[in-house]
Amino acid sequence: QKEVEQNSGPLSVPEGAIASLNCTYSDRVSQSFFWYRQYSGKSPELIMSIYSNGDKEDGRFTAQLNKASQYVSLLIRDSQPSDSATYLCAVKTSYDKVIFGPGTSLSVIP
Amino acid sequence: NAGVTQTPKFQVLKTGQSMTLQCAQDMNHNSMYWYRQDPGMGLRLIYYSASEGTTDKGEVPNGYNVSRLNKREFSLRLESAAPSQTSVYFCASRGKGTDTQYFGPGTRLTVL
Numbered sequence: 419q420k421e422v423e424q425n426s427g428p429l430s431v432p433e434g435a436i437a438s439l440n441c442t443y444s445d446r447v448s449q450s451f452f453w454y455r456q457y458s459g460k461s462p463e464l465i466m467s468i469y470s471n472g473d474k475e476d477g478r479f480t481a482q483l484n485k486a487s488q489y490v491s492l493l494i495r496d497s498q499p500s501d502s503a504t505y506l507c508a509v510k511t512s513y514d515k516v517i518f519g520p521g522t523s524l525s526v527i528p
Numbered sequence: 529n530a531g532v533t534q535t536p537k538f539q540v541l542k543t544g545q546s547m548t549l550q551c552a553q554d555m556n557h558n559s560m561y562w563y564r565q566d567p568g569m570g571l572r573l574i575y576y577s578a579s580e581g582t583t584d585k586g587e588v589p590n591g592y593n594v595s596r597l598n599k600r601e602f603s604l605r606l607e608s609a610a611p612s613q614t615s616v617y618f619c620a621s622r623g624k625g626t627d628t629q630y631f632g633p634g635t636r637l638t639v640l
Contacts (some may be wrong), residue, residue, distance in 0.1 A: 421587075424570075450627050461618060461631035480635065506570055508629075514559050514578040514622075516629060517587065520570035 421445060422509050422519035430525045435496040441507030441520050444488065450510035453492045455503045456521070462506055464500055466492060497526045530554055532632035534619050540638045541609045549604040549635050551619030559604035559622040561629065562586075562594060564615040571618065577602055609639045 425440045439453075450469055454462040468474045468481040468490065480493040490509075494501055507519040535550045553560065558579050563571040563586075573586030575594040585596050593611060595603045602621075606613060616636050620629040 422570075438561055452627065452629075462629075463626065463631070464628050469629055508571075510627065514576055515573065515584070516561065516576075516622075517573060518563070518571035520568060 420520070421511065421517045422507055424505075424507050424519040424522050426522070428523040428525055429470050430527055431497050433497060433499060433526055433528050435497050435526075436526055437497045437526070439492040439494075439507075439524070441490040441492075441519055442488055443490070443507075443509045443517075445509065445511045446485075446488065448509045448511050451481070451490045452508040452510075453479075453481060453490075453522075454506040454508060454518075456506060457503045475477075483486045492524065494524075499528050502526050509519075532619055532621055532630050534617075534632035534635050535636060537633065540640065541606075543610060545609050546605070546607050548599070548606075549619075549637075551603065551632060552601045553599050553619075553621040553630070554600065555621060555623060555630065556599070556632075557621035557623045558599070559624075560596065561620040561622075562580050562602070562604045563618045563620065564588065564613075565618060565634075566615050568624065571578075574604065574617075577634055599635045609637075611639045613637065 454464040456462040466481040482491045504521040506521045532553045541545040561576040562574040566592040
């Protein structure tokens with residue numbers, strides 16, 4: 419079993435809708451969780467980090483963490499065509515080891 | 529302040545050839561990482577280095593070696609390249625006390 423898994427894509431949503439991206443992880447001692455966005459042909463860039471159970475909001479983005487269920491999600495409200503990218507879930511599993519999931523490709527249709 | 533730089537940007541090798549991918553950061557970061565990215569596979573950790581002088585294996589270390597030359601530089605070596613190592617390679621760094629990883633622009637490697 420891969421350490422970090424994400425719902426398979428591609429995911430298509432109409433402009434203005436909510437996009438929901440999901441991630442599960444296997445290492446129960448993980449404490450730090452991240453969402454990176456990667457545009458085609460570019461490097462990943464951090465958009466959200468979350469460390470405690472519950473929700474964390476930043477503009478149109480909300481990250482949700484449930485450590486008991488080993489589940490992390492990212493909601494994108496009012497999706498825009500510029501949000502079309504691959505979203506990578508990442509988990510820091512020990513002092514310095516950061517593992518990424520396979521990514522979910524999101525397409526926002528105008 | 530260039531952030532994380534990688535050389536070369538593109539490389540084509542023949543099976544069995546060797547090469548070293550270079551990575552440098554100018555942010556005084558302690559931790560550095562090498563990932564490979566293949567279609568549908570996300571980023572897979574090859575090796576990482578928590579500090580100068582230390583290196584640890586990641587998810588897919590076979591066929592690779594690394595050197596943390598100093599605090600700035602972290603190189604990845606392929607001793608005998610194989611077609612399965614065709615991929616995009618990303619280097620990243622992270623500062624002490626923070627969790628944000630900063631990525632380089634990537635090296636696109638093709639092994640024929």
